Amino acid sequence: MKGYTMETNISMDTCWGTLGSVRPFPNFRPEKDIADIQSACQQKDVTTLVRIMTNRDNAQRQSLAQNYLSTTSKELTADLKRALSGDLESLMLDLLLTPDQFDAQRLHRAMKGLGTDEETLLEVLCTRSPPQLKGITSAYNKMYQKDLEKDLEGDTSGDFTKLLLALIKKENGTGTVDQDVNCLSEELNGEKADATPWISLLTTRCPDHLRKVLTSLEGAIGQPVDEALEKRFGGLMSGDLKLGLTTLVHCIQNPATYLAKRLQSMKGGVVQGVLVSHCEEDLLIVRVAYLRETGTSLYSALQSQFKGDFQNALLALCRAED
Known part of the structure; x- marks a missing residue:
């Protein structure tokens, strides 16, 4: 057809x-x-x-x-x-609209009114590169005369907010695969779930590096990373965080x-x-x-x-x- x-x-x-x-x-x-x-x-x-x-x-x-x-x-x-x-x-x-304006509009609508559309926030922030995110942030501030970071802080809470704020400042840095895998493995084996290592690593490394890290991590733990995150952050109070981390992992992979x-x-x-x-x-x-x-x-x-x-x-x- x-x-x-x-x-x-x-x-x-x-x-x-x-x-x-x-x-x-x-x-x-x-x-x-x-x-x-x-x-x-x-x-x-x-x-x-x-x-x-x-x-x-x-x-x-x-x-x-x-x-x-x-x-x-x-x-x-x-x-x-x-x-x-x-x-x-x-x-x-x-x-x-320009691409930056369109994504900024989507973010604004996702936070507008009662309730928050977390999935749209994550789609935009997880799929965009650091240069794109800078453009989107600038467009948002200009279009709505508001600060995107402050709006995200006002509309979300806890570790989920920390993840979103880290995403809008995403970096394409590099690291050592073995060290990053060990860091995440240690968190998964820790007594209490801690989102900090995940947020820090997944938002400061380039996608190619992170794909290698996640592949190696899956080999080390014997299960897909998203399943490990579901178990680790599956508590009722951390539903948004679990959604955010698993979405970010899916977007990286x-x-x-x-x-x-x-x-x-x-x-x-x-x-x-x-x-x-x-x-x-x-x-x-x-x-x-x-x-x-x-x-x-x-x-x-x-x-x-x-x-x-x-x-x-x-x-x-x-x-x-x-």
Whole structure:
């Protein structure tokens, strides 16, 4: 089965060397796009809006938004809001944010109102690199006139807070595999569970090093690390911490598989968050992982779960059947 129709004239050279499903549109003509978008907004031509917005990469969409304002004296976001509604409106507006702004928005929404969406907080913070996290933190502070670190402290507690704060300051340092394995082994064999060594090591080493550490640790303890963490931090009072540490371990070991499992919920907010965040980065390997985990392609799963124009937009970001 073919994926949602892409605009033509995309060469193989353009596609080469990226793991994203959405790539720069090679025949990008802002003036034509602006005219088409303005007409589509007036006529509420959703098909044209989806076609353009999902066939341009983020840099091109940022250029469109800037040029739309200078050409029409109107904000593109305002015109899209008047033309669209519901889930599709939300998705199209998300595509107009920069990657840092989008992740910052997800963090803010995860802490907004009653309750905290710990899983979304962890998804963003565990899957992002140190440079990305710096950009996200800066975007958050600018967008909401609030300090991300203080908001995390105010919305969470205990060792879970310590983990989140360590994640936003994540480092790509190096260490000695044997020493790190011994450190974690000693903690697992200790009388009382202590999150400090886990938080310290898992947030200050580069992913390649940590994968070696976790593989060696599993050999030493004779079980998967996530199972060891479940037993070690499975007490009722430390549920968030257990979730945080196991999520971080899963993201270190195989981020694509972690994201594929997140997508299996097929919750609209989760799916939209992952697709927008990763469609220009690594969605192709997430699709492969989803197929491996479920036996069904992500494209087919989206077709089964969602309907109408929102479905078409999600399929456009997913791009093709596997």
